[in-house]
Amino acid sequence: MKFSCEKALLQSVIATTSRAVSTKSSIPALEGLLLQAGDILTISGYNMQTGIRAKVSADITEGGEIVLNARLFGDIIRKMPDDVVTFASDDRFMVHLSCGDAAFDILGLSAADYPELPAVEDEFSISIQQKVLREMIGQTLFAVSTNESRPVHTGSLFEINDKGLTIVSVDGFRLAVRREPLEKIDGGAFSFVAPGAALSEVEKICEDVEDLACVTLGNRHILFEVGDTELICRRLEGEFLDYKNAIPRNNPIRLIADTKALIESIDRVSVVISDKLKSPVRCVFDHEKVMLSAKTGNGESKDVCPLSGDGGGLEIGFNNRYLMDALRYAPAEAVQIELNTGVSPAVIVPTDGGESFLYMVLPVRLKAAE
Known part of the structure; x- marks a missing residue:
């Protein structure tokens, strides 16, 4: 098997396919990448759950297939100079890799030991x-x-x-x-x-x-x-x-929030919360605003974020990270927050009544007011 290929192309494909390689396996070939050279060079990684196969543009002078240890092969290619990599292997699975003045000889494995990636019927x-x-x-x-x-x-x-x-x-x-x-x-x-x-x-x-x-x-x-x-x-x-059926949609309270401003407010009051000292963020949704607070052994924090609408003084607690994630991943600058009671989920949807996204966060039961 012989081919030459641009180092940057080869490095990129090795990085992608290596993500599906087993780090430790009872089948040594699964710790490797399968290289197949025919009309085109194909590199595959497979861990029996997920397989990634990628084609790469190469000048192939002799076809064949071989398995190389993914970590070792990846390290060698990454550390080579930015030039064309030349690859040659013989029938004893010895591989010679060269690029510029750098050269390496490593031992591969037979491709016959490599499990076949599943075929997917096109239904x-x-x-x-x-x-x-x-x-x-x-x-x-x-x-x-x-x-x-x-x-x-x-x-x-x-x-x-x-x-x-x-x-x-x-x-x-x-x-x-x-x-x-x-x-x-x-x-x-x-x-x-x-x-x-x-x-x-x-x-x-x-x-x-x-x-x-x-x-x-x-x-x-x-x-x-x-x-x-x-x-x-x-x-x-x-x-x-x-x-x-799990999403409540006839919520009486509907508020419009600036996504970035609300994330920043939650982030500010979360300063006193840590992995060791956990606490929900207490939210009081009032007229045109939400008052946020958190209290742990580290201290107490408070902030106010403007909103459009009236929450009627509804008090509800949330895991700070879960609420922030929902807002952070919502693809909109402003969102509508739908609420019902202090123990009902909050539903976050687009302000235009569309259905492109919906996030639901369950509340955290608050202790009696401190």
Whole structure:
């Protein structure tokens, strides 16, 4: 196997595919990257849950395939000078790498030991702009559960129908929903749950461009195609929360807040809160303002943030981080906050009555006024 390739291109593809490599595995090949040279050079990483395969432009003089330790190969390429990397391997899996005056000889493994990445049947698929998919994942991923007792909630629900794509994440304390119209749907309406860890990689692979990404649903796997890179992951099975019935929408109190100003107010009163000294942020929603306060062993903090509307003096407590996350990821400069009672969730939606996003945060029970 022989090829030459620009160092920057090779380094970028190794960095992307290495994110799907097992750091420790009973199968040594899974700690490596699979290099396949045919008409084009393809590099793959796979940890039996998620696989990333990427094509890279190279001048191939002799085809073949080999597995190289991902960490070692990545370190060598990263430390080489910025020039063209020349790669040559023999039938004993010895690899010679050279670039400028730098040269390395390392031992690879047989590609026959490398498990095959799953094939994904093309039954249902959608196309969506990369930048839109990246934003949607980023604006919901923070609410994915880390609790393995309900594995289905460690991923995000994708719902596809004639209205477009809806992505939903929930962790028992908060819920995030993002909706966008779609350019193309094949196979009709469908839904699936994709693992949060895989979506985090999809978010990194997607670029801030209008080029389309394609999402294909198979029987057991999901394929994300972004440019020359493919990510394949297992579907999460199980009953996802019936989120539509979990969201209270006939809330009597509706207030408009400047997103940035409210985040800054919560951030200020959160100064006295730490991992050791936890406390909810106490919010009193009044006429045209919300009064925020927090009290711990570190001290006491207070602030006032202007709002539009009247909260009628409603007092409610929130986990400072959960409320700030919902506001921070809301893609709008101003949001509508819907409230009912001191023990009902807060619902954050667009001010124009649209449905492009919805965030719900459960309250924290407050102790008697101090």
